[in-house]
Amino acid sequence: MGKGAQLKKAFKAAFPHTIPIFAGFWFLGMTYGIYMNVSGFSFWYPMLMSLTIFAGSVEFVAVNLLLGAFNPLQALVMTLMINARHLFYGISMLDRYRGNGWKDIYLIFGMCDESFSINYTAEIPEGVDRGWFLFFVTLLNHFYWFFGATFGGIFGSLIHFNMEGLDFVMTAMFVVIFLEQWLKEKNHASAFVGLGVSLLCRIAFGAEDFIIPSMLAILGVLTLLRKPLEKGGEKACE
């Protein structure tokens, strides 16, 4: 198989997985672009930021950072805190995001929630190049986000039809991914821990501050459960 055919095959396999993200990022990206637009920034700000940051929630926060007083250290610490969950993703991707040559750098750079979720759970069909599949999923997501943000930044003030509720597409996607993982694994302890601990932390710490406590508590509980979970046989996730 020639290189071109191989690329095409990987692209064809990757694209359907990214369709929900297309809808979600188109909407969220556009919302973000519009937000920047009404905050007084030229369209090339969301363009530049969607390209270089590629982490949705942080980019919304960055708008506020840019509107406030100059405080680079605060910007860095805020980003580290909001994106700390990506540390989890990295630990889970230590094997998958290695051995793909130069693509690894881009894969890790583009490891947003959505790229991680798809690339972790997707079953790559037989005969499809793994590295290119992972690459195209990430690239397409990146492109959708960039496209939405730029479009929102340029035409933001002109859009009027009712899209209320479209942002639920992201929730729906994560519910599906959670279910897929659930159906694949034999032991649901970790899934319960993730849901239960996060919910408790959400109630205890509030919507804005529960991510870090949730992560620490999840780490703690999983560490305590290590012996019984490892004894209970290998999990069927891979």
Add this chain to the structure above:
Amino acid sequence: MRMTFAQRMITIAMVVLGTVLTRFIPFWFFPADKPTPKYIQYLGKTLPSAAFGLLVIYCLKNVSVFTGSHGAPEFLAVAAVAGLHLWKRQMLLSVAGGTVFYMLLVQFVF
């Protein structure tokens, strides 16, 4: 706007740096040429399920059970997504069906 152009660029660069750090740190800490510690391997296997649970809660973080529509559209739509998915197990169908259902709920019912 209070910041100068250079200050804005530095702020954006800081956000880029923070994001890149959280994504690359695990790969630097646990290089390929050294065996990854057993504990980290264990976390690598168990964390995703928990992380997906966290993401679901994260998406629903602004739902208020005590005010407004009491989270009814969200819970109904999540149930619809789960039901559709367990029935047909077609990702796109579950996501699209659930989202359209949610949009109808928030635009016309609640």
